Amino acid sequence: MSFAKSLKCRECGRIYEKKPIYVCEYCFGPLEVVYDYKKIKKVLTKERIIARKENLWRYKELLPVDHEPTVGLNSGFTPLFEAKNLSKKLNCKKIFIKDDSVNHPTLSFKDRVVAVALSKAKEFGFKTVACASTGNLANSVSSHSKSAGFNCYVFIPADLEKSKIISSLIYGVNLVAIEGNYDDVNRLCGEIASKYKWAFVNINLRPYYAEGSKTYGFEIIEQLGWRAPQNIIIPAASGSLLTKVYKGIKEFEQIGLIKKSNTKFHIAQASGCSPIVTAFKKKSEIIKPIKPNTIAKSLAIGNPADGFYAIDIIRKTNGYGEVATNDEIVEGIKLLAETEGIFTETAGGVVVAVCKKLVEQRKIKRNEEIVISITGNGLKTQEAVEGKTSKLIKIKPNIQSFEKIL
C-alpha cells in the first residue's frame, strides 16, 4: 500500500502522476513526491517504528515506494553519538556526529538515496540503472545494481580519486569517465537520459531518489530521543540533502511524532566551490554557477540544482553558511580523526572546519547543541591527506632500534 499520492512541481504546484519524470512540463521546476499525511499519521507510530529492523526502511510509509522495498535492506540506521573530545576541543557544550561514513554497503549517505531509487526502478520495471556522479553515488549505484540484478552505467568526471574509481569498477559495471567536471557529466547525462530509457537515479528518478535523504534526518530525531536538534551542519553539493533533512523534520512534526521544532540549518561548502554559500552571503536571488576547484570532489558541483531551496531554508531557520579552504578541509579531517577516531572524506572535513568557524564567529552559540553531518568515508579520498599526516616510523627489527625513536 502506498502513501505517496503523486508528484508536484515545487515551483508552480502542478500535479503529475507517479512516473519516472522529474521536471514540470510547464515551468521546468523540480517535481517532488507528495504524501497522504493523514493516512500516515494513523499507521506510523513511534512504537511501530521502534519494533522494526534497524535500517532506513523503518520509515517506509514516508518513502515513495508502492510495494515492499527490495533494495538496500541493510542501509541506514548509522550511529549518532556525542562527540565529547571534539566538543571539548572546539569549546562547545555538545556536538553530536551522525556518522554515515559507515553506511552499508558503500560507506556514504548515498546508500540511502540509492536504496529508494533502485527499489522504485524495480517497481517501474527498468532493466538498466545509471547515474551521474562525483564518486559516492557511483559506488552506491554500482554496488546496489549488482545485488538487485540491474544492468548498470555510471558516469563520472575523469579526475576522480583513484579509490572512488576502483570502488565502482570492482562491481563489474560500465564506468564511463568523462573529460570534464561534474557539471559537464550532468549535461551529457541529461542528454543521454532523454535518449535512452534507463533509470537515471538522479535524473528521471530524482523525485524518488532524493526522498531517501530524509531518512538521515528521521534517524537523527529518533536517536536523539524523538526530538530535533538545535543546530545541524550539512555539507552541500547540489543542496538536496539539506532540503530533504528539513522536509523530514517537518514531516515528523506533521504526523505528530515530534513537537514543533526550531532547528537551525547551517550549510558547509568548500571555498573552491561555494555557489550556494556565496549567494547566501550576498543575499543574492541568483545562484551564479562556478567552475569548481577544490579537493572536496564529492561537493564539486558548480551548478547546484537545489541551491535556491537550500538558501530559503537556511534563511528561514536563522542558520548560516560558511566555506572551508583546502588546508582547512585537511585540518578538519585530521581533527575528527584525532579527537573522535573517525576517518571521514573531504566533505566531512568541510563540515568539521565549518563547524569550527561558525562557533568561533559566534554564529552558533557555544552552549547550543550541534549535529554535524559526516556523510562519507576517508578511505575513499586518501589522496587528500597523503603526506599531510604524521610520518611513518621505520626501524630495524631490534629493541635498540625501537628505543631510539621513543
Add this chain to the structure above:
Amino acid sequence: MAIKVRIPTPLQKLTDKKAEVKCSGKTVIELIAILDKKYPGIKERLCDEKGNIRRFINIFVNEQDIRFLKGKNSKLKDGDDVSIIPAIAGG
C-alpha cells in the same frame, strides 16, 4: 548552415516529438523568439513573465553554460550547438 537546438523531453510535445531542431538567431533570446514562431508556446516554457530564462533551465552553447557567457544575450552563429537541459540533482 543553421543552429542546431537539442530539445529536452518535456518540450518535445511542442516540437512534434523532435529531439533536435534547426533554428536561427543572433542571440539566445532571439533564437527562443524564433523557435516560438515555429513552435508556439515554447518561449513561455523557457522564460518567465519578465522574459528572463527560468531558473531551473540550463542552456548551453557549444557545451558552455550561457551563464558563463552573456546569459540570454549570449551571441550565436551558424553551426553552433544549443542544448536546453533541466537542472539535475547532485551525485
